[in-house]
Amino acid sequence: GAGVSQSPRYKVAKRGQDVALRCDPISGHVSLFWYQQALGQGPEFLTYFQNEAQLDKSGLPSDRFFAERPEGSVSTLKIQRTQQEDSAVYLCASSFSGGSTGELFFGEGSRLTVL
Amino acid sequence: AQSVSQHNHHVILSEAASLELGCNYSYGGTVNLFWYVQYPGQHLQLLLKYFSGDPLVKGIKGFEAEFIKSKFSFNLRKPSVQWSDTAEYFCAVNPRDSNYQLIWGAGTKLIIKP
Numbered sequence: 001g002a003g004v005s006q007s008p009r010y011k012v013a014k015r016g017q018d019v020a021l022r023c024d025p026i027s028g029h030v031s032l033f034w035y036q037q038a039l040g041q042g043p044e045f046l047t048y049f050q051n052e053a054q055l056d057k058s059g060l061p062s063d064r065f066f067a068e069r070p071e072g073s074v075s076t077l078k079i080q081r082t083q084q085e086d087s088a089v090y091l092c093a094s095s096f097s098g099g100s101t102g103e104l105f106f107g108e109g110s111r112l113t114v115l
Numbered sequence: 116a117q118s119v120s121q122h123n124h125h126v127i128l129s130e131a132a133s134l135e136l137g138c139n140y141s142y143g144g145t146v147n148l149f150w151y152v153q154y155p156g157q158h159l160q161l162l163l164k165y166f167s168g169d170p171l172v173k174g175i176k177g178f179e180a181e182f183i184k185s186k187f188s189f190n191l192r193k194p195s196v197q198w199s200d201t202a203e204y205f206c207a208v209n210p211r212d213s214n215y216q217l218i219w220g221a222g223t224k225l226i227i228k229p
Contacts, residue, residue: 003158004158031215033215040124040221040222041221041222042119042205042207042219042220042221042222043159043205043217043219044219045216045217048215055215056215091159093159103161103164104151104159104161104217105160106158106159106160107158108157108158109158
């Protein structure tokens with residue numbers, strides 16, 4: 001497809017389970033971002049990749065969160081030992097260049113519910 | 116800490132009414148400014164952006180925004196709204212000393228009554 005694709009769209013996990021969220025950005029887009037969006041809030045930055053290099057992971061809330069983009073295209077956000085406070089929509093966005101001068105193209109998000 | 120404030124969380128208007136959504140930011144340096152929109156069931160998409168030049172920026176679907184530096188504001192306007200403008204609107208700010216960081220407001224849910 002032409003847009004950013006995220007899967008799964010919905011994920012229900014029991015507390016303590018590990019989850020993996022996938023993002024397939026627009027082909028050729030250099031930059032890839034992960035955001036966390038809690039109910040009633042705007043997106044909060046998690047991490048940023050330029051090609052396969054993770055240039056900033058300062059927004060990851062804890063060491064239970066891990067992201068990778070090994071070949072500079074598809075990215076996976078992994079959350080280990082999920083907690084209830086991890087419940088949120090996880091948004092992936094890509095950009096042809098750096099995010100500040102380029103338009104961000106968003107996926108539809110992965111909604112995670114931790115019971 | 117840098118922040119973006121959107122004054123109204125929910126706005127309800129009738130068709131043909133005029134719209135203004137407020138956005139203020141706290142950052143003393145130079146910024147790039149954005150409005151994104153999320154229509155029901157869809158992904159976030161860019162509505163308009165300001166980098167430099169004319170502080171009155173025109174975007175898609177008849178929207179415009181005005182950057183007032185002295186007020187740290189970037190309000191979104193539309194003279195006459197349509198039912199199809201029902202969506203959630205997000206203001207976002209990029210401090211130019213960070214080439215990729217975006218700080219987002221909490222969003223405003225706009226409902227247009229037909």
